Amino acid sequence: MQASQKHEICYGSVQTLESYHSSLAQTIESCSTSNSNPDLSSPSANGSPVLNSYMLKTQNSFESCLTQTQDIDDLSHKLHELETAMLGPDEEISVAYDADAVMYEAERWKKTTEMISRGDLKEMLCACAHAMEENDMETSEWLISELRQMVSISGNPLQRLGAYALEALVARLSSSGSKICKSLKCREPTASELLSYMNKLYEICPYFKFGYLSANGVIADAMKQENKVHIIDFQINQGIQWVSLIRALACRPGGPPTIRITGVDDSASAFTRGGGLEIVGKRLSALAQSCNVPFQFLAMEVSASDVDFQHLKILPGEAIAVNFTMMLHHLQDETMERLLRLVNCLCPKVVTLVEQESDTNHVPFYPRFVQTLNYYLPVFESIDDVMARDHRDRINVEQHCLAREIVNLIACEGEDRVERHETLETWRSRFRMAGFGPYPLNSFINFTIKNLLEDYSKNYTLLEKDGALYLGWMNHPLVSSCAWR
Structure with a gap:
């Protein structure tokens, strides 16, 4: 609304300037017409005092009008420069900006589409995290929808890690801080179950x-x-x-x-x-x-x-x-x-x-996300080396002993983030x-x-x-x- 009013004021100013230019043109034309009798100043004219006086006044008036005409020309030129500065370049900048923005968006979407077609899971996870850091929600949600089809808690190590990293990204996107932590705690196992999962991790990894x-x-x-x-x-x-x-x-x-x-x-x-x-x-x-x-x-x-x-x-x-x-x-x-x-x-x-x-304490979100992937992928690979991918114990160990850390690192900030x-x-x-x-x-x-x-x-x-x-x-x-x- 404020932008519309501003534009109306600008256009009103332009109309005023045009009206003023029209008035100036009429004044100039009037001056030229009123002093268009060259015979009065001719040397062959009658030299009576009245006529001489009239000719002198006419000449002075003509010179005055010429001076006025020059001043008006200068003013007209300056007003034209002002009008150009106020209106013309803004339109050019706006058009150039819009063109650059369109080209940038087209290039960004092209790169995202090419990345999705490559099917590189780690690259897409990192791109999604980067889009979140840039507050690019449209790209984030697009990549999340694609990533859901690529991750699995019973897949290869990267697919399993990706499943928990994606859960963390979704949690970060939908909420923050204590809300995330509370929602995660609601899904925790019982004490005896968690103890058994920790003991299993103790056994299978050194x-x-x-x-x-x-x-x-x-x-x-x-x-x-x-x-x-x-x-x-x-x-x-x-x-x-x-x-x-x-x-x-x-x-x-x-x-x-x-x-x-x-x-x-x-x-x-x-x-x-x-x-x-x-x-x-x-x-x-x-x-x-x-x-x-x-x-x-x-x-x-x-x-x-x-x-x-x-x-x-x-x-x-x-x-x-x-x-x-x-x-x-x-x-x-x-x-x-x-x-x-x-x-x-x-x-x-x-x-x-x-x-x-690992180094996840004093780093911004995106490098922390990348570091989290780089650290936990070898851990998932080491578990993959000793337990079948569809083994229920392996799924429980990863979900309840490792995923909690991963989600906390990615989804939480401030006091709610305890993994540092x-x-x-x-x-x-x-x-x-x-x-x-x-x-x-x-x-x-x-x-x-x-x-x-x-x-x-x-x-x-x-x-x-x-x-x-x-x-x-x-x-x-x-x-x-x-x-x-």
């Missing part, structure tokens, strides 16, 4: 075992001369990690040390366990008793972000080990930095860090800023992990670099493990 064994090897090495060992685990989950360490310390020459484990966990893990941390404590206490290891379990049912020094109940003479296994990436920067400073104040003998080797992976180089910077230095790995840990991988596919790769271990699939690093003090 990712968790790699993290647990590498961290335990460092702790055992750091505590080989200690009689009182206090392990603080900031995400204990089922406590599976400590089974092998308790057994190893039970066989230590000279007898086992006294072990205290403080298990930190929140309500989300309690849901997975089907109960509180007392379940973990009873299980580990029974194991320690069977191995004749003096043992105490301390339960801290609180989020890692809320832990303070008073919670930890440090006793004199204890050698402290702190364990961060695939949990620090769930914290936002300020909370993480506070926690690392708190841990440094405990003066631990060793701090173990196991994390997914970083590479080991970034973790090194964070730990150094918190006052830590690297703890060297011994060769026995590398040997232990190599033995572990013999039970799995030859496509798994182990790399030791700069004091850290990397577990990968076909040379693509997926999990890193290192230690600090």
Whole structure:
């Protein structure tokens, strides 16, 4: 409406200018007509005073009119320039802009059509994510409709990953933030079902075992001369990690040390366990008793972000080990930095860090989407290597253990996004800023992990670099493990 009024004003101005030009033309014509008697100024005219006076006035009038005519010509020219500036070029720019826009749209649709005809699933997923980042809803919805025909939870690894990535894109397009998270939680399995799926993933892939064994090897090495060992685990989950360490310390020459484990966990893990941390404590206490290891379990049912020094109940003479296994990436920067400073104040003998080797924390949506695809595709390929594509256990593991992470990475923002992976180089910077230095790995840990991988596919790769271990699939690093003090 405002644009229409503006156009009316412009056209009204043009009509006024044209009317004014007509008036100017009439004035000029009048001046020319009133002074069109050249004989009056001829030298042969009668030289009477009256006639001379009349001729003088006429000449002055004619000269004045000529001057006026020149001024009017100048004004007319300037008004014409103004009119051209106000109207003409805008129309030319508008026409040029419309032509460019049409050509751009035609080229964009041509490229999209060609891409769809190629049938490259990964390319189309990335194009859809890019269109979303550009707020190009028309292209996004078009690609989503095409992608639905290309993905499958029982297809090849890329098709299965694509199915969950597409679900995340649709969730991002239709909603945001807490609404997405709540809608996803409504579809979660029961506690016993989720626990069984996690155990199945633990069995078929070495990712968790790699993290647990590498961290335990460092702790055992750091505590080989200690009689009182206090392990603080900031995400204990089922406590599976400590089974092998308790057994190893039970066989230590000279007898086992006294072990205290403080298990930190929140309500989300309690849901997975089907109960509180007392379940973990009873299980580990029974194991320690069977191995004749003096043992105490301390339960801290609180989020890692809320832990303070008073919670930890440090006793004199204890050698402290702190364990961060695939949990620090769930914290936002300020909370993480506070926690690392708190841990440094405990003066631990060793701090173990196991994390997914990916970079999805401080990056915009589109590169985060691409990084998510690049990271999880090898994970899906490794599962494909050991389980049939139509196996129900494989579908459940991928849907309930991996898809939740994928959807959170792609669909959620702000506080609702809890998956914030970083590479080991970034973790090194964070730990150094918190006052830590690297703890060297011994060769026995590398040997232990190599033995572990013999039970799995030859496509798994182990790399030791700069004091850290990397577990990968076909040379693509997926999990890193290192230690600090």
